[in-house]
Amino acid sequence: MTALYQDVALRLRRAISDGTYPPGSQLPSEHELAEWFGVARSTIRHALAMLGEDGVVASHRGARRTVLAVPRLQNFGELRSFSLWARSIGAEPSGRVELLERRAATEVQARELGLSADDPVIYVVRVRLLDGKPVMIERTAYVERAGLLLSFVDLERESISERLEEHGIVFAHAEHTIDAVNATPDDARLLAIEPGLALLRERRRATDPRGQALEWSEDRYVGDAVAFTIRNSIALSPLVRDRAATPETAAASTTNSGN
Amino acid sequence: MTALYQDVALRLRRAISDGTYPPGSQLPSEHELAEWFGVARSTIRHALAMLGEDGVVASHRGARRTVLAVPRLQNFGELRSFSLWARSIGAEPSGRVELLERRAATEVQARELGLSADDPVIYVVRVRLLDGKPVMIERTAYVERAGLLLSFVDLERESISERLEEHGIVFAHAEHTIDAVNATPDDARLLAIEPGLALLRERRRATDPRGQALEWSEDRYVGDAVAFTIRNSIALSPLVRDRAATPETAAASTTNSGN
DNA sequence: AGCAGTAGCTTGTACCTACAAGTGGGCCGC
DNA sequence: GCGGCCCACTTGTAGGTACAAGCTACTGCT
Numbered sequence: 001m002t003a004l005y006q007d008v009a010l011r012l013r014r015a016i017s018d019g020t021y022p023p024g025s026q027l028p029s030e031h032e033l034a035e036w037f038g039v040a041r042s043t044i045r046h047a048l049a050m051l052g053e054d055g056v057v058a059s060h061r062g063a064r065r066t067v068l069a070v071p072r073l074q075n076f077g078e079l080r081s082f083s084l085w086a087r088s089i090g091a092e093p094s095g096r097v098e099l100l101e102r103r104a105a106t107e108v109q110a111r112e113l114g115l116s117a118d119d120p121v122i123y124v125v126r127v128r129l130l131d132g133k134p135v136m137i138e139r140t141a142y143v144e145r146a147g148l149l150l151s152f153v154d155l156e157r158e159s160i161s162e163r164l165e166e167h168g169i170v171f172a173h174a175e176h177t178i179d180a181v182n183a184t185p186d187d188a189r190l191l192a193i194e195p196g197l198a199l200l201r202e203r204r205r206a207t208d209p210r211g212q213a214l215e216w217s218e219d220r221y222v223g224d225a226v227a228f229t230i231r232n233s234i235a236l237s238p239l240v241r242d243r244a245a246t247p248e249t250a251a252a253s254t255t256n257s258g259n
Numbered sequence: 260m261t262a263l264y265q266d267v268a269l270r271l272r273r274a275i276s277d278g279t280y281p282p283g284s285q286l287p288s289e290h291e292l293a294e295w296f297g298v299a300r301s302t303i304r305h306a307l308a309m310l311g312e313d314g315v316v317a318s319h320r321g322a323r324r325t326v327l328a329v330p331r332l333q334n335f336g337e338l339r340s341f342s343l344w345a346r347s348i349g350a351e352p353s354g355r356v357e358l359l360e361r362r363a364a365t366e367v368q369a370r371e372l373g374l375s376a377d378d379p380v381i382y383v384v385r386v387r388l389l390d391g392k393p394v395m396i397e398r399t400a401y402v403e404r405a406g407l408l409l410s411f412v413d414l415e416r417e418s419i420s421e422r423l424e425e426h427g428i429v430f431a432h433a434e435h436t437i438d439a440v441n442a443t444p445d446d447a448r449l450l451a452i453e454p455g456l457a458l459l460r461e462r463r464r465a466t467d468p469r470g471q472a473l474e475w476s477e478d479r480y481v482g483d484a485v486a487f488t489i490r491n492s493i494a495l496s497p498l499v500r501d502r503a504a505t506p507e508t509a510a511a512s513t514t515n516s517g518n
Numbered sequence: 519a520g521c522a523g524t525a526g527c528t529t530g531t532a533c534c535t536a537c538a539a540g541t542g543g544g545c546c547g548c
Numbered sequence: 549g550c551g552g553c554c555c556a557c558t559t560g561t562a563g564g565t566a567c568a569a570g571c572t573a574c575t576g577c578t
Contacts, residue, residue, distance in 0.1 A: 062570030068470040180439035180459040180482035198457035200439040211327040223439035321540030
């Protein structure tokens with residue numbers, strides 16, 4: 001079912017996690033690993049490449065691979081889904097729907113979702129809670145195809161993305177832009193915090209496997225509740241530093257209705 | 260000099276950038292590309308895998324690859340180096356050193372850099388400016404090996420990382436943790452902003468190719484000047500959502516001296 | 519003892535074959 | 549006309565060979 005190289009990668013991950021190859025130590029050579037696992041060197045290399053992408057091992061021509069860090073288990077689903085993430089850290093997620101309506105896309109939404117002006121979107125504002133404490137406001141515009149399925153979802157308790165996947169809507173790629181904003185009076189009310197507190201803002205565009213946009217979201221996290229972590233390296237750097245939020249998106253996102 | 264697959268990847272990137280294969284369109288098959296470029300299919304696959312890691316193309320068994328987005332040129336160096344990044348967006352970077360001293364590592368610094376308690380670090384506080392406007396405070400602890408070379412660097416004008424690489428100190432991996440904090444009075448004074456303004460905080464641990472820690476830094480960006488962007492996908496997700504800054508690091512980083 | 523040169527090991531690159539798994543369009547029958 | 553089936557095409561997986569490039573440890577010379 002799963003590919004051989006994925007199985008090998010998983011077993012290597014486990015070997016690193018359980019201390020067989022602690023951070024700072026060197027891995028056996030590709031040749032040795034291939035012999036032990038009974039696979040070709042190319043398969044071992046494929047598996048090790050995955051660990052390299054996750055920043056778990058470093059490699060250099062001529063020298064054996066070095067273990068950089070213990071692998072983190074978080075996957076794409078946990079990143080996109082608040083519910084999945086919450087449960088993975090042992091907290092109880094819940095949600096409170098502030099707004100749910102079908103309406104014409106704003107200019108920003110149309111551009112980000114690849115729609116024409118005034119095409120309809122499903123707009124949802126939810127406050128997300130961890131163990132009953134509000135930690136995030138989620139203002140999401142779904143394309144009609146995905147959004148219409150929301151009527152089948154119990155938004156207060158269920159994970160939207162989990163249910164959508166059951167209906168054949170699969171989130172496969174995402175682009176996240178992260179900056180910091182002060183809480184507006186509206187934000188403060190919804191999150192039960194002081195106005196002006198620093199919030200971590202994540203604007204996210206998620207697409208299906210074909211690259212068709214499915215949602216555009218503006219999430220605001222309470223600063224002392226959540227952080228994002230990225231690993232990168234010379235070989236692989238998915239993180240980009242940008243200049244300034246553009247004025248129109250900054251202005252458009254200061255109210256509930258303008259996202 | 261450069262590897263074949265890197266050359267192919269570059270040419271494909273350019274073909275996407277210049278509109279030959281616009282976002283949403285489909286790429287030629289691996290077979291066709293291999294023939295056109297005069298290389299093996301495995302080489303084409305290697306190149307396409309790189310584009311996939313950058314979120315530029317999506318691929319699925321059975322169907323041709325889809326172009327997701329125009330590639331961004333930013334590389335690892337531009338992410339680590341404020342100077343390189345600034346010049347790449349056409350702005351003039353500069354810096355103002357507020358503090359530079361050799362002193363014993365704090366508990367946090369020792370843990371992050373893999374040092375023993377009271378091992379010395381070189382601690383630098385710099386305000387970074389874009390076209391003369393302060394946008395970031397950088398509070399960095401260097402391990403002695405790297406930090407001692409700082410005496411050769413003109414900190415007001417030059418890029419630390421560029422000069423260190425000339426001396427054989429190479430930054431190869433980094434782990435970034437991003438959250439939001441309100442500007443302390445100290446931050447506000449250094450950045451010439453109002454206290455309490457939302458700042459984007461990036462804590463960064465960078466290592467050499469072997470995984471040996473070189474620096475631990477806490478950078479604070481003015482929220483409306485800089486944002487970070489990440490692309491990820493089901494296959495590759497270097498981004499991780501974390502719970503809360505730990506109390507000790509949050510407390511330790513509220514003053515100049517405590518980083 | 520100390521140093522330089524080298525031989526062997528290790529990873530990187532490039533090529534190849536073969537087959538599996540999944541897509542999509544065209545053809546055929548109804 | 550329309551729906552279902554099938555086949556050609558496309559990507560994914562797994563294996564292999566050969567050689568290049570770079571590191572390390574050892575040998576042997578001074």
